[in-house]
Amino acid sequence: MNHAPVISSILSPDYLAAFFVLQYSFGENATCKILKTGINHTYLLSTSTAKFVLRVYYHGWRTESEITEELTLLNFLTEHGISVAYPIRDREGKYINQLKAPEGDRFAVLFSYADGETIRVPSEEVSYQLGTAMAKMHQLTVNKPIHRKAYNAASLVSWALQEARNHFDAPSEEMQYFERADAKVLAVFEQADAAALRYGIVHLDLWYENMKIRNGTDITIFDFDNCGNGWLFLDMAYSLMTLYRNESNKENFESKRESFYKGYELVTPISAEEKRLIPYGGLAIWLHYTGIHVQRFNDFSNQFLSPEFLKYWMQTVNQWMKYNGIEV
Numbered sequence: 001m002n003h004a005p006v007i008s009s010i011l012s013p014d015y016l017a018a019f020f021v022l023q024y025s026f027g028e029n030a031t032c033k034i035l036k037t038g039i040n041h042t043y044l045l046s047t048s049t050a051k052f053v054l055r056v057y058y059h060g061w062r063t064e065s066e067i068t069e070e071l072t073l074l075n076f077l078t079e080h081g082i083s084v085a086y087p088i089r090d091r092e093g094k095y096i097n098q099l100k101a102p103e104g105d106r107f108a109v110l111f112s113y114a115d116g117e118t119i120r121v122p123s124e125e126v127s128y129q130l131g132t133a134m135a136k137m138h139q140l141t142v143n144k145p146i147h148r149k150a151y152n153a154a155s156l157v158s159w160a161l162q163e164a165r166n167h168f169d170a171p172s173e174e175m176q177y178f179e180r181a182d183a184k185v186l187a188v189f190e191q192a193d194a195a196a197l198r199y200g201i202v203h204l205d206l207w208y209e210n211m212k213i214r215n216g217t218d219i220t221i222f223d224f225d226n227c228g229n230g231w232l233f234l235d236m237a238y239s240l241m242t243l244y245r246n247e248s249n250k251e252n253f254e255s256k257r258e259s260f261y262k263g264y265e266l267v268t269p270i271s272a273e274e275k276r277l278i279p280y281g282g283l284a285i286w287l288h289y290t291g292i293h294v295q296r297f298n299d300f301s302n303q304f305l306s307p308e309f310l311k312y313w314m315q316t317v318n319q320w321m322k323y324n325g326i327e328v
Contacts, residue, residue, distance in 0.1 A: 006102040008299035010037060011056055019099070020045055020054065020110065025091040039292070039300060040225065044113075051113035053085060053222075058299070059103045062225070064096060067107055069147050070224050071095050073201060082137050085111040085222035114222050116214030121246050127256040129217045130239065131263030134206065137221070138232045139268055141201035151204060151230035153189040156284040157182045160291025167294040168307065174314040178287065181317075181328050185284050188277070196273035202230040204285060207242040233274040236264070237281025241320050244282075250323070279324035286317045 017032035026047050032054070035042040040061065043054040057067065071087045078086040087095045088110045097108045119126060149155060161182045168175055203210075203224055210223040240257055247253040264270060290313060293301040321328050 003102070008058065009102045010034070010041060011099065011101060011106075013043060016043060016054060016056075016108075017045065019097075023090045023092075023097060024088070024110065039296060045110065052088065053111045053113055055109050055111065055225075056099065057107040057109075058296075059101060059106050062107070064107060066148055067096055067109065070227055071109065073141075073146060073227060074224060077137060077140060080140050082140065083133070083218065083220045084224070085114045085220060087111055111222065114212040114220040116212030116218065116220060118208060118211075119213050120208050122208070122213070122243070122256065123216075124256050124259040125217055126213055126219075127243070128259040128263035129219055130211070131260040131265075132267055133219045133221065134235060134239070135264040135267035137203075138198070138200065138235070142198045142232060144200050146201045146227065146229060149228040151202060151228050151234060151288075153182075153186045153284065156288040157185045160288045160294075163291035163294040164310075167297065167305070168310060170307075172307065172310070174307075174310045177314050177318065177328060178290075181283055181287060184328055185280055185287075188280050189284075192277060193273045196271045197277070198232045198271075198274070199230070200232055201227060202232060202234050203227055204230070204234060204238065206235050206239045208246070231274075231277075231281070233270075233277055234281045234285060236260075236270070236274070237278040238285045240278060241282030241286065241317075244320055244323065245316060279321060279326055282320055283317055283328070286313075286320075 013032040013034060017030045020026070020032075021028070021030050028047055030045055030047045032043050032045050035044050035053070040058050041056045043056070045052040045054045062070075074084050074086045077084050089095055090097065090110070095109055098105045099108050122130065161178050164175065164178055203221070204226040205223060206221070210221065212220045212222075214220070240260065243256060243260075244250075244253050247256065261270065290310070293305050297305055318328060
C-alpha cells in the first residue's frame with residue numbers, strides 16, 4: 001500500500017524516549033512528553049535524575065548549517081557566563097541527530113532544561129534583571145557575525161508584507177496599515193544614524209515565553225531559533241513591546257521600562273538613537289511574525305490566522321505606536 005504524502009508529522013514521544021536513551025547512553029529508561037507543537041516541536045525528556053528539552057525542527061525549516069550556527073552561539077554564551085539553555089552532545093559527540101519522519105528527515109537537538117517559572121507580567125526587579133541579562137549577552141554579541149539571516153527593514157517588514165499579500169488578498173484597512181508601516185520602517189531605518197547603533201547577533205524573540213525565572217530574579221534564556229544579524233536595539237524593542245502589551249496598567253509599564261533600562265545600562269550604555277528607534281523595532285518584529293504565520297499556515301497558524309486575527313494583530317501594534325506618539 002502506498003502512503004499519502006505528509007506535510008508535517010508529530011513524532012511519537014515513546015519512540016523519541018527510546019531513541020535518545022540509546023543515543024545518549026542514559027543507561028536507564030526515560031519518559032518523553034510533548035511540551036508544545038509550534039514552529040518546531042518541543043518535548044520534555046526526563047530521566048530519574050535530570051530533565052532535558054528536546055527540539056525536533058520542522059522539516060525544511062532550518063538547514064543543518066543554520067542549526068550549527070545557533071548551537072555554536074549558545075556554547076559561546078554559556079562559556080562566557082550567560083544563562084541559556086545549551087545543547088548537549090550525544091555518545092558520538094554530535095549535537096544534531098537526524099530522524100526519519102514521514103515527510104522527510106528532521107533534525108533534533110537535546111538542550112539543557114531551563115528551570116524556573118514563565119512570568120507573563122514581570123515585576124520591576126525581574127525587568128531590571130532582564131535588562132542586565134540582555135546587556136551582558138549583547139556585550140558578547142556586538143560586532144560578532146553569525147552565518148544566519150541579516151535582519152533589516154526589508155527582511156523584517158517588506159518580506160512579511162509580501163507574504164501577507166499572498167494570504168490576505170482582499171483589500172482591508174489592516175493591509176493598508178501594513179503597507180504604511182512598511183514604508184515608515186524602511187524610511188526610518190534608512191535615515192537612522194548607523195554610527196550610533198550597535199550591530200551584532202540578535203535573538204529576535206526575547207519575550208516571556210522564551211525565558212524562565214528562578215528564585216524571583218535568575219533568568220535563563222532559550223529558543224534562539226530566530227537568531228541572526230541585526231541592530232541590537234531590536235532585542236530591546238521586542239521585549240519592551242511585549243511587556244507593554246501584557247501590562248494593563250501603563251504607569252506600571254513605564255516604571256518597569258525604566259527598571260529594564262537601569263539594569264541594561266548598569267552593564268553598557270544605550271544610545272539616544274537606539275532608544276528613539278525602539279518603537280519602530282517593536283513594530284518591525286511584530287509585523288515580521290505575521291510573515292512567519294503566513295509562511296507556516298499549513299501546519300502551525302491555520303487554527304488562528306484569519307482576517308479577524310489580522311485585525312487584532314494590527315490593532316495591537318498600532319496601540320504600541322500610538323503610545324509612543326507615532327502615527328502609522
